Amino acid sequence: MIFNLSWKNFKGQFLNYLVYFISMTFAVVVYYCFSAITYNRTLISRAGRDIQINGAMSIGGFLVVVMILGFMFAANHFFLLKRSREIGLYHLIGMRKGKISFLFFIETLILGGFSLITGIVLGIIFSKLFSMILAKAMFLQVESLFRFSIPSIVQTSIAFVFMLLAVSLRSSWLIYRYKVNNLVKQPEKNTNAVNKMTKWKFVSGTLGLLLILVGYFLSYNIIQFGSLLMENGLKMAGFFIAPLIIMLICILGTYLFFKYTMYLIVFLFGKSKVTYYRRMNMLAVENTKHHLKRSGNTLFAITIFIAISLGMIGGAASFYTLGMNSVNVEAPTDFIVAEPSFQEVSQKIEDEPGANIDSVVTLNFKLTGSQYDIKIGREQKENTLSPINLLSLSNYREYQKINPYLKDIELVNDKDVVLLDSIQNILGGFIRYDSTFDLQEGLKLEVSKVRPDFLGQDLMRYGFPTVVVSDQLFEQVNSGIEYNLMAFNVDAVDEEALSNKLSDEVKVEWNNPIYFQYQWVNNQLEGYTSKVRQQPEQKNPTQNNDENKENEYWQLNYTNRFSDLRYQRRVMGLLIYVAMFLGILALIITGSILMLQQFAEAENEKESYDLLKKIGIPKKEITKLLYQQNSIIFFPPMLIGVLHATFAIFVFSKYISGSGYWLAYLACGILVLIYLAYYFLTSAIYSRIIHGRNLK
Structure with a gap:
């Protein structure tokens, strides 16, 4: 039995x-x-x-x-x-x-x-x-x-x-x-406790909405907020702490919103006699108060879960696009090789059956000393004494013929220069170069434009900034050193086999060291950049804090576009795969939890709705009320979760610039549609449970 x-x-x-x-x-x-x-x-x-x-x-x-x-x-x-x-x-x-x-x-x-x-x-x-x-x-x-x-x-x-x-x-x-x-x-429903509006509830409800708006405001102004933290003693740590502070503000605001703010909104709606006594609003208000009291913690958890799942899928899509973009930045042509390694690499390519070099462009750089400022945040400046790379405009245009990612550059006069900013690709807005570069010959370069750096891996240029200058100005600079990079494309029957062969036989390594030391004396730059060491090597360099010590930098020997592209595709593809299924599972779980919760509410509310039927309320009106009540449970978590994810993606776009963030917003839109399907399915079954009792 x-x-x-x-x-x-x-x-x-x-x-x-x-x-x-x-x-x-x-x-x-x-x-x-x-x-x-x-x-x-x-x-x-x-x-x-x-x-x-x-x-x-x-x-x-x-x-x-x-x-x-x-x-x-x-x-x-x-x-x-x-x-x-x-x-x-x-x-x-x-x-x-x-x-x-x-x-x-x-x-x-x-x-x-x-x-x-x-x-x-x-x-x-x-x-x-x-x-x-x-x-x-x-x-x-x-x-x-x-x-x-x-x-x-x-x-x-x-x-x-x-x-x-x-x-x-x-x-x-x-x-x-x-x-x-x-x-x-x-x-039993504690009607008095539910209907009572205390000062604590009012303050907490107001604070919840305010914290969410503050979090969104700080997200929209993340550069200014991060700069403010850096200026007030946190230095570069403020750059990383800013998003964490915004996240904590939004989490706290979300908790207060579902515990008190939504209740406050419903309470104020019920205070309006014009709307409260219209149709079935009175019953909807009272039922909503009880639902919010029982479901506040659940709605808070689900909102955070939705934001994480949306951010997971959208963020993965963004990472994929950024990964592909990084390949175009670091390896815009099939190969870029330092001149000392060119003979070895080209010979390996020619020895591979079905492979031949399509075109070769020699990039001639002058590495010369410069004094410039790096701006951190809004106001902070960090004075830098180091070499910079000079590239002539004619050489840039020659490279542009085989590099599809380089944009046209026009110099109005011989003093104009264009800065190719690698920092812009990663930390756009937070860290940027000043507009003036002072060279050793007394030349002052004024930057007329700043463009993203698509010349290739900047470590092949010793990691120093690069400016495009007129041919005349390029010839005027005689200090420092010159070096060449060989950029070319390859026609190959089997690119993967060629890439694997080069990876096995030509190792990516650091070569061709340079040495430099500069000082700013009497408003002039003094020092040198050399291919040979000018000062004796320090036995204990960590104990030498002399700002005039010699610096040593090394150059990467070559880049292979196919191997970089293959690596990014596999890493980012794996990331998207895991994030996609975890995000979908998270969405199914949150929708299922809300569905189960509403089914439980339907069982508890059957008697109340039976009473409405007995006093003559049409079935159509009751069904409309059911959909309204479910919308109050489903829509706020969905909308706030999407807003959280949207602003999180916006913050990320300010940290790492790229053009692929529309994929993240598209993912948010698609998942909203899926969640709406959950809402309509739950409401239909909820209505069936309520109306099915009288059919027995």
Whole structure:
């Protein structure tokens, strides 16, 4: 009889358990596929030349476990609340708490077991699809990706059995904790406490909205805010602390918003007699107050989860674009080689069957001393004495013929120069060069324009800034040293084979050291840049704090576009793959939690809506009210989560400039549509639960 009663109640919770089952099954599929990839030797060996994917898959699997464990705890909490009367009835007929716990353990085990088996079966079926998506994202050519992985099945089973046991233990603890009276009685609404507006609630509600707006304002003005922190003693640490402060402000503001601000808005709406007594607004206001009181913490957690999931997918898309852009910055042509290494590299290319050098441009640089300022933030300046690279305009235009990323440059007169700023590619807005460069010959360079640096890896230019000058000005500079870089493209039948050969036979290394030392004396720059050491080498350089000591810099010998592009594609593809599935899983979990919560609310509100039907309120009006109440629960977390993610992406765009952030905002828009689907599905089922009672 007891098991029959349990089965009857279990069937009565079919919709709740269906949502739970689907979410759990999807989580098992994701976890199994992550695990299966770590055992796919073909895929791992194919990608292993550049990166190791096992670590990323293991981290992804761990995060899946954390997310689904949180979902199971939340879902289990809703199930116990909904079945409190059933548990109380078991007590009344003499069943001990241990027996009740055992029944719930069996239910959890059976439901979890079905989810686990279904998820593993679907995981085996779709593992090839998951592997193909990963291979496609990483631009890997792999013939066979399907594997029936016994170790993955065992690992997945162990992980989810552990979670089922953890949830069962928590259920038992909750059942033992509650008294019989609390389980039998339906929780009463404390109307006086809900309707009472205290000073604390008013202040906290106002502060919640204010903190969120302050966080958004600081995000929009992140450069000024970071500069302010740097100017007030934090120095460069302020650059990294600024986003953390904004994040903490937004988290605190979000908590207060869902605990007090939303209640304050509903309370003020209810104070308006014109709107409060119109149609069914009175009932909507009172119900919303009770819903917010019970759901404030849940809505806060879900909002943060949504922001993280959106930021995860959008951020991964942005990283991918930035990674591809970094290839164009560091290797705009197939190869850039330091002149001493050119003969060796070119010979290796010519020896490869089906490969030949298409064109060669010699980049002639003059490395000469300069005094200039680097501006940090808004006002801070850091005076720098170091060499800078000079490149003639004619040489720049010659290189432009084979480098599609270089923009046209026009110099109005011989004194005009254009700064190619590598810092602009990474820390645009925070750190920038001043407009004046003082050279050793007494020449003063005035920067007319600043352009992003697409000349190639700046470490091949010793990491110093580069300016494009007129041919006449280039000839006037006689101090310092000259060096050449050879840039060229290659026609190859098999680019990967050529790249692998060069990687094995020509190592990327540091060569061709230069030495410099400069001083600013009597408003003039004095010093040298040399290819040979001018001062004896210090035995204990850490003990020598003399600002006049000689500095030593080394040059990278060559860059290979194909190997850089392959590495970025595989790293960023792996990042997008993990972030995409984790983000989707997070979204499914948050939507499922809200859905389960609203199903529980529907059961509690049935009697109230039955009363409305008896007094003649049309079914259409009740349905409209149900959709309105669900919108108050679904829309604020969705909208604020999207806003949080949007401003977070905006902050990131100020730290690392790039043109691919539209992908992040597009991801936010797509996920909003998915979340709207959850809202409409939940509202439709909610309405069916309410109206279905009278149909019996």
